[in-house]
Amino acid sequence: MNIIKVSDLSKIYKTGTMETIALDKVSFEIKKGEFVAIMGPSGSGKSTLMHILGALDKPTSGEYILEGKNVEKLSDDQLAEIRNQKIGFVFQAFNLLPRITVLQNVMLPMSYAGWPIEKREEIAKKYLTMVGLGDRMYHTSNQISGGQQQRVAIARALSMNPAILLADEPTGNIATAQAEEVMAIFQDLNNQQGHTIIMITHEPDIADHAKRIIHVRDGKITGDETNRRPRLAKNFSAKK
């Protein structure tokens, strides 16, 4: 079953009379339960692709179907709803709010969904425990390490049980050992729980953890390969 279907997707930026083609008629499909890495050098258009897949931006032309629903023509508020319900973001810069607790950060998407506070707290605690931060829930984000912050961000991304987990250079700002932990959590989520994960990266070592690698260059897909033997992240039990 296709969770994402993208056809002839283009994005053109206009600055004055200059036109920059960031995406040039890109088409692909992603099935439920896949772990896909989108690889490419900077300026390849992978970030633009990730913004469109994340409903943060609209394509200039083409079609984007997420769980059977056309996304490209929705209004701003409808896109906000899609981001809230269907997509879990993990950013390179973590993007946690510094002045509220880790627990409140994880609860944020659920509060925009209008869920009652008891339910929000219960779910947030469950996911924080899952990523191994059950004892850090009442810290603020500047009291914990970068790797821990990224795990909080993963818990936040999972909280709404989204259709896809969208990670933009998730290991770009953290140390190698902690990057291993994050990859271990992703593999666990994908293998054990069947989450669909799309990860943008420019590091081949990180992309090697995914089951499928799409190569992007100059706004076009230059390769789409199945990774027969994904590298296994070192023994981190996400459930501890």
Added chain:
Amino acid sequence: MDIFEVVKEGFNTLTLNKLRTGLAMLGIIIGIGSVIALVSLGQSTQLTIQNQIESLGANLLTVNPGSQQNGVIRGAAGGATTLTLDDANAIKTSPSITTINNVSPEATRRSQVTAGRNNTNTEIVGVTNAYMAVHKIEIASGNFINNTDDQSSAKVAVLGPQVVTDLFGEGADPIGQNIRIKGMAFRVIGVTVSKGGSGFFNQDDIVFIPLSTAMKQVFGINYLTSIAMEAKSQDVMTDAQNQVGYFLLTRHKLNNPSQADFSIFSQNDILNTAASTTGTFTALLGGIAAISLLVGGIGIMNIMLVTVTERTREIGLRKALGAKKQTIVTQFLIESIILTLIGGILGMVFGIAASYVITLLLGSPFTISISSIALAIGVSGATGIIFGWYPSQKAAGLQPIEALRYE
């Protein structure tokens, strides 16, 4: 997210930068505070003036001579000589005038008064005993002028407290002493109780002498400068004005009111004039204070705009996580309303305290109207909405990717 949570989060955000929050609030505190203080001060002044006018006498009607109009030629105003003692007596005895209790014929001039080495320029009023009842005069010591004094043109005087202070020194007892008016010696027989007032409106800077003495010996005139009357009640003031007016027209052989050689003022007229004057004064003060409130509001808007810029990344993140436009608008509006509402309440306390202290110092009555409190709360809340609206729209209009990229 329910509104309670948004408010709680707004509070948390605002307490993060206490100095900035405090300074932004200060504008509103000063604005609301000065509106409340100045309006209450204006109302207090209004009340003071009202009390003073009412202390002139209850249900007072005053007939003043006016120039007679003859065709297009109008005689000189002020120097009119059309009211006589006979007019006053006729009003008193006429069976057609049923709404008047007391009639006080009066002749007034300003003159120099001396006592020993001291002298003052004051108002000399020739009166009969009726003056006391009509103008609600109370005697602090001695007696007021009685009918015998008037009939015998006695050279006696009753002084207002201000004149006592000017001529004999503060708190002195002048009874039995002599004062000189236009070279004639008058024996002081009484002092009146202070009625207050100041400047042109000082009811204590006054000397009473018998009416006959004043007209024949001091001023040398055969007419009155005014006739004061007390109507039987507040309700018959208009009737009294009409009865006296038509009676005098007939007596003066005039056909219609446009030819009248006199004018009648009721205390209501004076009260209304004073009310409209002090009302303008209050509005003016309130207007000036409102400008400071406006400046305070602009301060809030400035701070909110800075906040929006500073928190661009946060807004981007919130939108990425599913916050809709309205959610962001609400968040920032609530923050600015919290700012102005707390500022408004503090300003109200400050304004009430300030007006209490000022009225205490001025010795005028302290008044705080519920309406000015409601106004303060309403206006400060509205200020938050008005000046928070643009920044919150700006925040909500940010595109999530641009906001997330913002450094």
